[in-house]
Amino acid sequence: MGALEGKVAVITGGNGGIGLATARRFVKEGAYVFITGRRQAELDKAVSLIGKNVTAVRGDVSKLEDLDHLYDVVRKEKGRVDVVFANAGLVDPVLLTDSTPDTYDKQFNLNARGVYFTVQKALPLLADNASIILSGSAAWQMGIPALGAYSATKAALVSFVRTWTAELASRGIRANVISPGPTETPMVHVGAKASDEGTSDYFKKMIPMGRLGTADELASAAVFLASDESSFITGIDLPVDGGTASR
Numbered sequence: 187m188g189a190l191e192g193k194v195a196v197i198t199g200g201n202g203g204i205g206l207a208t209a210r211r212f213v214k215e216g217a218y219v220f221i222t223g224r225r226q227a228e229l230d231k232a233v234s235l236i237g238k239n240v241t242a243v244r245g246d247v248s249k250l251e252d253l254d255h256l257y258d259v260v261r262k263e264k265g266r267v268d269v270v271f272a273n274a275g276l277v278d279p280v281l282l283t284d285s286t287p288d289t290y291d292k293q294f295n296l297n298a299r300g301v302y303f304t305v306q307k308a309l310p311l312l313a314d315n316a317s318i319i320l321s322g323s324a325a326w327q328m329g330i331p332a333l334g335a336y337s338a339t340k341a342a343l344v345s346f347v348r349t350w351t352a353e354l355a356s357r358g359i360r361a362n363v364i365s366p367g368p369t370e371t372p373m374v375h376v377g378a379k380a381s382d383e384g385t386s387d388y389f390k391k392m393i394p395m396g397r398l399g400t401a402d403e404l405a406s407a408a409v410f411l412a413s414d415e416s417s418f419i420t421g422i423d424l425p426v427d428g429g430t431a432s433r
Contacts, residue, residue, distance in 0.1 A: 188216030189413040194264045195219045196256070198247050198304055199274030201228040203371035204321065206235065207401035208271060208408045213239045215409055220260050222247065222274065247274045247300035253307045260311060267311045269412040272301040273321040275339075279332035290335050297339035302346060305361075315358040317412045320347060322365035322423060324431040328392075340365070344423045351421035360420035362411050367427025368392065369399040394429035 195212050199205040200221025209219045209232065218239045223229045229242040243259050245252030260267060275297045280289045305318055312318075325333050326340040347361040354361065368389035390396055407426045410416050425431050 188214065189409055189415065190269070191216030193217045193268035193412070194260070194266055195269035195271065195412065196222075196260060196267055196304075196308065197271045197273055198222045198300075199321075200271075201225065201232045201242070204366065204369065204401045204404045204408075205271070205273040206232050207405040208273070209240065210236050211402070211405040211409050212269070212412070213237070215413070217269070217412075218264065220256070220263075222252075222256055246296075247272075247304050248295040250303060250307075253303055257307055257311060265311070266313050267308055267316065268313050269317045269319070270305060270308045270312070271319045271321070271408055271412070272304045273319075274300060274304075275321060277333070277336045280335065281332050282334055285335065293335045293339050297336070298342045301343060305346075305350070312357075312359060315417075316360075317416075318347070318350065318354075318359065318361040319408055319411050320361070320363045322363040324365050324367045324425060324427040326365070327431045347423075348421045355420075360411075360416070362416075362420060363423045364404060364407050364411065365423050365425045365427060365431065366404050367399055367425070367430035369401060369404060371401055392430050393427070394432070397428065399426065399428055 190212055195217045197205050197209050197219055200209045201223030209221050212219050213236055220241045222243050222245050224246050226244050233240055233242050243256045245256055278289055278293055301320055320343045322343045323340040325337045343363050347363050350361040404426055
């Protein structure tokens with residue numbers, strides 16, 4: 187029996203990178219997953235890769251009507267949610283001197299507001315003892331140039347789960363953040379664009395273990411936090427970063 191046997195999971199940004207790797211692992215561990223993404227072609231490819239026990243719902247988590255549609259599909263198909271992995275996000279490196287309201291709002295609308303309402307709108311379907319997992323970043327602790335707005339969105343997630351831990355404890359619902367370090371996904375190349383160095387060289391200097399993480403390593407952490415193996419863990423920020431944040 188898998189670690190998530192019989193559970194129903196919602197994974198935003200499940201059409202690629204860490205989200206897709208996690209969806210595949212969740213299904214392998216016995217869960218049924220609903221994945222979201224903004225591009226239908228990528229969702230179709232993800233469904234093919236996952237292979238079974240998956241429903242794809244196209245949408246943008248920064249749009250409340252898209253979240254309503256997502257959970258309407260979940261309600262009709264499964265009637266409950268046991269795990270929410272709010273993973274959808276973006277990074278747009280911009281120095282403070284070059285920032286605009288648009289570059290700031292774009293990141294906060296998806297990375298913070300979108301996460302907040304992804305969880306809020308799941309609440310009517312969330313089972314008692316459910317697990318909420320947010321996709322953070324080691325960057326929020328590090329002071330990386332050009333990642334000021336992005337890092338602030340990820341710091342907000344740590345505050346969210348500490349509040350939700352208190353608010354949802356009576357139902358046994360747990361809320362935690364996973365904070366990846368530089369991970370070999372398409373997003374990591376965007377995060378390095380402010381540097382003239384190659385992506386690997388730029389990030390390896392930050393990582394005591396001397397290599398980028400993998401999406402599968404992040405998926406393993408998500409399985410742990412989604413499963414009963416972490417039943418007494420809530421309100422934490424779990425670094426999965428090769429020691430990046432401790433440098």
